[in-house]
Amino acid sequence: MTERHDPTPSTARALLRDLHGASRQERAPGGLLPTVLVELGLADGYFPFTSVLGPLLIAYSRVGLTAVWRGTDPEAFVAAYEQRRGRSLRALPAAPPELDAAIARRLRGERATLRFDLGGLSDFERATLEKATEIPRGELRPYAWIAREIGRSGAVRAVGSALGRNPIPLLIPCHRIVRSDGRVGDYVFGTADKETVLRAEGVALDALAVEARARIRYHASDTTGIYCFPTCHHARRITAPHLVTFPSDAAAQAAGYRPCKSCRPAIAS
């Protein structure tokens, strides 16, 4: 560790005063000092946030969001966090306003720039989590889809393991990855919470369960000749008279249909 990355406290305070006139804020209760500490990279910060799963604690570094913790107990969170990341974690009274707004927008399914700090994870874990962020709100993809998309078709099970270690659940939407047979599958916070989040995102889980039992895996349109995952936003626009369903991509392609370029249910042959 170099001095540049680990300045003495007195040096840090001097920096803060110079940068943001923090001497005034230092005295204000619940002031901005911890926020500035994070901006300087001297510590990571966390703040409370309310979600569909109840209260969360969300942490971030200068690079981006680092962790989402379920619950309100800061002791356990800080201990686990500092143990795992080896960095000091400071409480903030609230999120920086832009960050708070961006998180809220993202959770509503709107566009928002959110940076993630996935440092400390393996290349495989990073690839898995980054791919998960591409799945739009309201849509689902199988574990095997993630594996294929990141170029590791055989690593389906390892994808599940990596998602199970997702340090930033909800914001990195690992809940949108389900089993190929239509079952919802497991989740960091348990299957019940996965279903809660997905319903809140507008996923018709009951209808999908009915289809799963009927072995329906894909929806297609006989006017376009394209097949999709049932939750694909294109598939949801298919009108009843033109809806065709398939149990496998082999069956769909044998019938002359090609995979959707948006949800990519298979490689085009």
Place this chain on the structure above:
DNA sequence: CGCATGGCCCTTA
């Protein structure tokens, strides 16, 4: 059609 089983790949102890 529901369930069990072997197989696969990555991480960790």
Place this chain on the structure above:
DNA sequence: TTAAGGGCCATGC
């Protein structure tokens, strides 16, 4: 270094 086990999958009754 190695082996065990995990948010899975395809197959075979």
